Amino acid sequence: MSVTEMFSYIQGFLSADQDVREDIRKVVQNLEQTAREILTVLQSVHQPSGFREIPSKCAKARELFCTVRTQISDLKTKFPMEQYYRFHEHWRFVLQRLAFLAAFVVYLESEALVTREEVAKILGIEVVREKGFHLDVEDYLAGVLIMASELSRLAVNSVTAGDYSRPLRISNFINELDSGFRLLNLKNDPLRKRYDGLKYDVKKIEEVVYDLSIRGLAKEPESGEDK
Amino acid sequence: MNRREGEGCSRKKVDSAQEMSANSSSPVIAAFRVFQQELDAKHDKYERLVKISRDVTIESKRTIFLLHRVTNVADTEEVLNEAEGKLDGVRQKIGQIAEELRGEDIYQFHRAFTPGIQEFVEAVSFLHYIRHRSLISLEEINASLVFMRTEKGSVEAAPLGAHVLTFQVTPADYLLGVADLTGELMRMCISSVGNGDIETPFQLSQFLRQIHDGFSFIGNTGPYEVSKKLHTLRQSLGKVEDACYTLRVRGSEIPKHMLADLFCSRTTHMDTEEGVV
Numbered sequence: 001m002s003v004t005e006m007f008s009y010i011q012g013f014l015s016a017d018q019d020v021r022e023d024i025r026k027v028v029q030n031l032e033q034t035a036r037e038i039l040t041v042l043q044s045v046h047q048p049s050g051f052r053e054i055p056s057k058c059a060k061a062r063e064l065f066c067t068v069r070t071q072i073s074d075l076k077t078k079f080p081m082e083q084y085y086r087f088h089e090h091w092r093f094v095l096q097r098l099a100f101l102a103a104f105v106v107y108l109e110s111e112a113l114v115t116r117e118e119v120a121k122i123l124g125i126e127v128v129r130e131k132g133f134h135l136d137v138e139d140y141l142a143g144v145l146i147m148a149s150e151l152s153r154l155a156v157n158s159v160t161a162g163d164y165s166r167p168l169r170i171s172n173f174i175n176e177l178d179s180g181f182r183l184l185n186l187k188n189d190p191l192r193k194r195y196d197g198l199k200y201d202v203k204k205i206e207e208v209v210y211d212l213s214i215r216g217l218a219k220e221p222e223s224g225e226d227k
Numbered sequence: 228m229n230r231r232e233g234e235g236c237s238r239k240k241v242d243s244a245q246e247m248s249a250n251s252s253s254p255v256i257a258a259f260r261v262f263q264q265e266l267d268a269k270h271d272k273y274e275r276l277v278k279i280s281r282d283v284t285i286e287s288k289r290t291i292f293l294l295h296r297v298t299n300v301a302d303t304e305e306v307l308n309e310a311e312g313k314l315d316g317v318r319q320k321i322g323q324i325a326e327e328l329r330g331e332d333i334y335q336f337h338r339a340f341t342p343g344i345q346e347f348v349e350a351v352s353f354l355h356y357i358r359h360r361s362l363i364s365l366e367e368i369n370a371s372l373v374f375m376r377t378e379k380g381s382v383e384a385a386p387l388g389a390h391v392l393t394f395q396v397t398p399a400d401y402l403l404g405v406a407d408l409t410g411e412l413m414r415m416c417i418s419s420v421g422n423g424d425i426e427t428p429f430q431l432s433q434f435l436r437q438i439h440d441g442f443s444f445i446g447n448t449g450p451y452e453v454s455k456k457l458h459t460l461r462q463s464l465g466k467v468e469d470a471c472y473t474l475r476v477r478g479s480e481i482p483k484h485m486l487a488d489l490f491c492s493r494t495t496h497m498d499t500e501e502g503v504v
Contacts, residue, residue, distance in 0.1 A: 001366075003437040003438060007442070018448060083334060084335075086334035181259065185267055
């Protein structure tokens with residue numbers, strides 16, 4: 001094989017690679033759009049009026065997740081499945097956002113930490129790599145960490161809205177999450193950086209709980225609710 | 228977790244100590260234990276691959292140094308065979324990489340071993356060039372990276388018998404390895420002039436030009452690193468072309484044995500100015 005032939009062979013490979021990336025980018029753009037829509041729906045829980053409408057907001061978000069599922073199944077057709085990590089960077093960000101949104105919906109509904117299996121189910125993907133398009137554990141954890149900072153915001157806003165019991169529940173939840181993350185041996189990677197932010201969320205929520213406690217507002221949560 | 232809903236309201240921050248002890252059995256903690264294992268296994272594998280890759284790099288570099296000796300040794304075949312032997316050792320190491328990657332997505336760990344593979348491509352293609360004066364193809368490299376694993380009974384419970392493991396060099400790694408090769412070819416060109424070999428520089432300049440044209444053809448469609456290497460490639464090509472120019476111009480004027488001296492002084496001057504390539 002001559003040098004020229006070799007290079008045109010490689011060039012063919014590279015342009016095929018670019019085409020695939022182009023396709024993926026288009027689908028990922030749509031996904032990002034849907035993710036933003038879901039976020040907009042869920043953001044309204046921070047409004048004082050939003051607290052009463054949590055179930056309906058969640059239902060609406062769940063509806064939008066149907067779109068996500070079709071978009072992801074579209075994404076799956078764009079590249080060979082065993083090359084997931086070759087193109088991972090393209091959807092890593094949006095997948096983390098989606099994991100966060102799924103986790104947030106589940107938290108608002110049941111105040112429990114979403115499992116990786118549940119997120120995968122909501123997004124219509126797999127948990128284990130061997131079975132196809134899957135949710136990488138690091139992406140799942142990143143999504144959970146995004147939710148933690150969202151919850152610290154929610155704690156503040158729920159006090160403003162007069163819901164004094166929620167911060168206490170959030171505080172318990174975040175503490176448990178924190179001790180969970182402490183179990184992990186993280187490398188010096190983006191996940192670790194994000195984890196380093198968790199302590200500020202914990203601190204923020206603890207301050208809210210403290211403020212409530214010294215004013216005696218935390219003791220009788222029911223009396224504080226004047227919806 | 229649903230128990231929190233009922234309890235959470237009355238629960239106070241005070242009993243966090245009690246909560247900690249209860250935690251160890253909570254579903255969240257149990258889930259994170261699983262994640263811990265998964266992440267640790269992944270990081271361990273990554274580290275092992277980095278280690279193998281480093282060994283591959285070192286051994287390939289040594290092979291390249293060995294091959295540079297070809298220009299001033301009488302018996303080239305002996306050197307080439309020794310290099311071939313060394314490269315076989317490197318292949319065994321790559322076999323270990325293939326072993327680690329069995330059943331994995333190779334791109335997940337690609338960053339761990341790409342430097343080693345590039346260096347290996349450089350060494351292999353250098354040897355191939357010295358032997359055959361042509362560019363080794365990607366298929367030829369990949370064809371040499373097929374491994375037979377016979378006994379596996381000790382590591383895995385079920386002896387699988389003989390199975391074939393392959394390692395595929397990605398086109399991008401191949402490309403980057405070939406880009407590094409040009410630096411070696413430039414060094415070879417200069418040192419062969421030093422030995423009074425007038426033929427090789429011209430062959431090399433032609434070959435380098437072909438590679439350069441190939442890279443220009445690919446342009447910026449390739450990976451990001453390619454454009455950086457293209458710059459160094461230009462420099463190497465410039466040096467080789469200069470060398471050929473000098474040989475052509477001065478070659479007829481100066482007696483052959485003097486020519487080598489002239490050229491040696493010129494190249495040392497050039498090397499100090501451009502630094503290591």
